[in-house]
Amino acid sequence: MAIDGHLGPITPLQAEHIAAGIMRDHLGFKDARVTTASGDGGVDVVARQAVAQVKHWGSQVGRPAIQQLYGARGVDHAKKMVFFCSGGYSRQAIAYANEVGVALFTFDAACSYEPMNDSAREIDLTAKKEVAEVKKQADREARKAEWADTLVNAQAERQARQVERQARIDAGWVPMFTWRSAVAASLLVVAVISIFAIPDLTPRIILPVGFCATALVLAWLEHREYKDLKWIAVQERR
Structure with missing residues (x-):
């Protein structure tokens, strides 16, 4: 009732x-x-x-x-x-x-x-x-899973680019620029900026010289690798 x-x-x-x-x-x-x-x-x-x-x-x-x-x-x-x-x-x-x-x-x-x-x-x-803590933990786990997926996808993309690059090298293509070129260029830019940005004379000379020297070493390594790869490609075509 x-x-x-x-x-x-x-x-x-x-x-x-x-x-x-x-x-x-x-x-x-x-x-x-x-x-x-x-x-x-x-x-x-x-x-x-x-x-x-x-x-x-x-x-x-x-x-x-x-x-x-x-x-x-x-x-x-x-x-x-x-x-x-x-x-x-x-x-x-x-x-x-x-x-x-x-x-x-x-x-x-x-x-x-x-x-x-x-x-x-x-x-x-x-x-x-307790509900808020459970939700917070679930959010943390979701972010971890998302981050893991992002890493997996990034790794897969890297591997795909490496496979593609290797296939192009095998076909006779020789890369002229790698990460060394990018770092060397960045160092040269920083060296130029430091000449105008640093007021003290001594660091204004030492730092740009160091940046430029590092950039030159990287450029030399880049050139040597380019020559080696080119020689290998020529030999493989023969």
Whole structure:
């Protein structure tokens, strides 16, 4: 039979399933389920780490209902006590819940909920932090996977370019410029800039000379490799 209250005309069992869903999806109790046995002694939803009672009332819950949940928990004090009510709580109920550590929530048929005391806010905040941490970890793993894919793709492109270059060399093409040419050109540019940018005379002379000397060495290595490759290509064509 439906009970008209804050949630609208839904059955007490439907209210219990809504509360169990809130516990699973928002409060961190992933194994929360509605109890199937009748005469549950004040426990409507159970989880490995929590017990809950659900009241679909249009009026406020008083202290006796909170006491019933506290007694129903038994000796396993590690379990959280969670209370859901559609109609809110009396001052006496809130005071007693704060004294014994019962988390008080209000809820509605749209699965919205609101913590009503410090114990409830602590459970809610802890669950949100865990969700945020899981999301952050998932984002990190996604970025790692994306970075790994990028590296694999870059390596594949490098290998493809190397294969293409080798095929062109085998066909008789001799590269005139490699990375050495690019580095040598960059050093010459830096040498020219340093002549005008460095105010002190000594480093203004030493640095450009060093850059130019390095560039010349690279150019000489480039020329020697070009001659060697050209000679090899000529010999292979013969």
